[in-house]
Amino acid sequence: MIAIERVSHRYRSASTAALDTITLDVGRGSLFGLLGPNGAGKTTLISLIAGLIAPQQGHIKADGQALADFRRTHPNAIALVPQDYAFYPMLTVAENLAFFAGVQGLDRRQQQARSREAIRFARLESVDRQLAGELSGGLRRRLNLAIGLLGDPTLLLLDEPTVGVDPQSRHFLLDAIRDLRNSGKTVIYTSHYMDEVEAICDRIAIIDHGRVLAAGTLAEVLGAAEPQLQLRLDHDLPQALLERWQAAHTVTTPGTNCVCLTPVPVAALPQILHDLAAHGLTPLALNHGQQNLEQVFMHLTRRSLRD
Amino acid sequence: MSAARTLIRLAALWRKEALALLRDRHGLAALFLMPAIFILVMSMALRDAFVPGVPADLGYAVVDLDRSEASQALVEQLAGVDLLREFGALDSERSGRDAVADGRIAFVLLIPQGFERRLGTTAAPAPDTPGLRVLADPTVPLAVRNGFRQQVEAELTRLQLGTLLARIGRSLMIPELRDVATKAPPYPVFVEAVRKPTAAASTRSASALPSSVQQNVPAWLIFSMFFVVVPISAVFIAERQHGTLQRLATQQVSFGLILAGKLLPFFVVNQVQAVLMVLVGRYLVPLAGGEALTLPTGAASLLALWLMSAAVSLAAVAWALLIASSARSTEQATVIGGVGNILMGAIGGIMVPQFVMPAGMQPLTDLSPMAWALDGFHRVMLRGGAIADIVGPAAALLSFGLAALVVAILLNQRALRALR
Incomplete structure (x- = not known):
């Protein structure tokens, strides 16, 4: 048309x-x-x-x-x-x-x-x-x-x-x-x-x-969007771990003690859980899989505020 | 695009404007109620200012300190002149000064002692001999003060002439010679308004001066016609702000069509205003005690009147479209349009007749389209002119309207370019 x-x-x-x-x-x-x-x-x-x-x-x-x-x-x-x-x-x-x-x-x-x-x-x-x-x-x-x-x-x-x-x-x-x-x-x-x-x-x-x-x-x-891991933790993410993950993933923090990592293939999950344990952190909630449209939209357009 | 489709679209635009206006109480009040009230009030308020021979509410009193035959003759002569309202006699200069200072009386004529003695002598008066004095209210216009003084001087001259003729009469054994000067009524002087010969058929006497209603009906009609700026800009700016113009553009309604959609309904509104204001002048003003509006009866004059009304309407609607195109909000349009109209009315002789303005200000009236309009209407209504007589003012108004329309279109094109 x-x-x-x-x-x-x-x-x-x-x-x-x-x-x-x-x-x-x-x-x-x-x-x-x-x-x-x-x-x-x-x-x-x-x-x-x-x-x-x-x-x-x-x-x-x-x-x-x-x-x-x-x-x-x-x-x-x-x-x-x-x-x-x-x-x-x-x-x-x-x-x-x-x-x-x-x-x-x-x-x-x-x-x-x-x-x-x-x-x-x-x-x-x-x-x-x-x-x-x-x-x-x-x-x-x-x-x-x-x-x-x-x-x-x-x-x-x-x-x-x-x-x-x-x-x-x-x-x-x-x-x-x-x-x-x-x-x-x-x-x-x-x-x-x-x-x-x-x-x-x-x-x-x-x-x-x-x-x-x-x-x-x-x-x-x-x-087409890459799989994402959403975590809700019992404590704040330590700076050292944040920097370590940022080397391999896009990391965002959408809320208190919440972390989003993209992309996270299934094969990378054991290493992430190991990192958490090493820093004494316990995941209270964990969601891994395809992003919804809002997540794709936010990922593609970045999170910066617009006029 | 077929003509039928264009006509259907125009009809929709016209109907929309008509409905919008009918539901705009403020717009209707500005267009119809305001001028009707102005015509009624101003025609009554200025009734006497336009009618010769009727004393205005200005008065005079006399303080006669001489109490002689000559002073009494002067008082009687002044009373016999249809000049100002006579308040009678006061007993002293003090009471005269108080009356003027309080604003109760505009003038007090002081006739000094020795007035009659001095009137009859040819010897030079002593330096301290008082003359006639006029105590005047300072708020009374200079022209009126001068008029009163000239009338006193004229009556004084008649009195002196009468005294002289009395002496001659006594010498010649013709005692009635004095009456030639003092008893004979003043030779009348009339003021005649000169009209075009075509106005002779008018129902109003061709030699009469215009009444205030004849001045006020065209003046306030013109003023109100220009107030189409209120409803036109209200709708136009709302269309622009609410995306309606954008929607119309997607429906391929051109800006020219939108303008045409506004021109005709408000042209009709202006013509309805003209008819209603004439009816107010003709039937409502007399009910309130004023004089009825008279119109020329010849077909050529009536056609000239309608052509003037059409020219004013086109100028007023174009002016309204210019304001609507340049203003950013309805409030801004109302202020700019309203103040613009008031300024045009003030310098254009609508609110204050041009002849009342100071000489230095009178040339400013040429700048106001309302003055051109008033001039055109006066040429027909007061001077009995026909079509040839209104070509000048009508052409000026149409040029003004065309220029306003062109600027309005350019402003809209510029606004559109800014969006691209």
Whole structure:
């Protein structure tokens, strides 16, 4: 559906590139998770696919067509659901839907039909005459999503669609996004919630500093990650042991008396247990195996705080 | 893109603006309630200032220390002039000074002892002989003070002439000769406002001066038209801040289409304002005791009025779009737009008529688009002008609007470039 080929982009005021020779493929009908810390380049990539900005280098193709041509021939095929509540708080839910259907050039009959369908999909029937500004956070997210569906797009760009909602609304939104994928739509989904991405995305890409760090199916990304050992100890890790392990592993300390070592093949486990005993330490908990998505993400993007 | 699709998109944008405005109570108040109240209040407050011959609430009193036939004749002559309100006589200079100092009376005329004796002599008066004195409230404008003094001098001249003619009459055995100067009413002088000949068909007399309602309706209408800056910037900045413009851009709604989506609804709003303010001037002001607004009746004048209203509207909406494009928040737009409007109104003769301003300040009015607008409306409403007479002010307003629109577009393009 979308082929991103060696795309680079640098903002006029920036000293470094927001995107640096990115190459990605988003298959038709897939639910593609785009992950990255703040400032990684996710929004720039979404803006490029949405046609808000044009790539300075490289190409983006949609169904084999240059993106600009595709957008011209299929004006409503790509829809963006931004992270902001991009609608009019002084209009009712129904009025907002009618407006956004209207600016897509749909005639009155189509506007009504699509609005009804979007209201039904997002379960907004009970609030369709309520002012959008008076809705709860969850209902606002649902309206934001419903507006994105009005043009019956084939590609939906969802920018953190579950931020700031209660668990019930979050589950509803995730189910709705799955339904959209099942109905044949292609969805590109950005989020900071790794469990969401693990739960619903069939393909993911982790990007940082404008580069793709990992991409593929969830199994491929997790499978490519090196095995990790997590330890919870009865005492602090002595400095001498920390330095010894750092020579062979990446060592992090995610909590009090907790240590993470990567990579740790099974063959290395006896030596680590021996080291602990030699320093008089007892492991209270030990977990060895494949990393989950959050661990992979943290490992790839490092733990430094981002703006 | 087909014309039908463009029209559907524009209709959606227009409907959205209309709904947003209808739910913006503050915006509606600024556009409709504020000018209606201003027209009503200002038309009443300034009613007398625009009507000749009616004494303003300024008065004078006389302290006659001479108590002679001549001094009494002067008092009667002054009372016979439709000048200022007459408060009658005071008994002493002290009471006269107190009345003026307290602000109860604007002027007190002091007629000294020996007034009649001196009036009839040709000999040079002794250096310490007091003349007529006028005690004046310092808050009374200089022009009014001079006017009162000139009227006293004129009546004094009539009195002196009468005294002279009385003497001649006695010599010639024609006693009534004195009455030629003192009893004959002053020869009347009328002020006539000169209009274009086309205004002769107006329901209002062509020779009458404009009333305050005729000054105030166009002035406050123009002022309120420029207040579209409040609702336009509120919606536009919210669209920018909440990502709605971004969403519209992904739906390939161009910035030009968005501007067009705002121009027409607010143009219509401005025209509704014009009709309502005319109705206020015509029907509401008379209910409050003021004079009814009169409009020229000729088709050419009415068309000229509408063209002026259209030119003001385009300038006002473009100005609002410029403010909305340059401000970073709704609060900033409200302050910049509001203060800008008040400044344009203040120097443009909306709040204070240009002729009241000091001479050094009057050229500043040429800088205000509101002054161009007021000039255009006055050319039609007060001078009975037609389309040819408003070409200048209308062209100035359209140029201002076009320049504001171009700058607004450039500002938006620059903001877009900064995102790329």
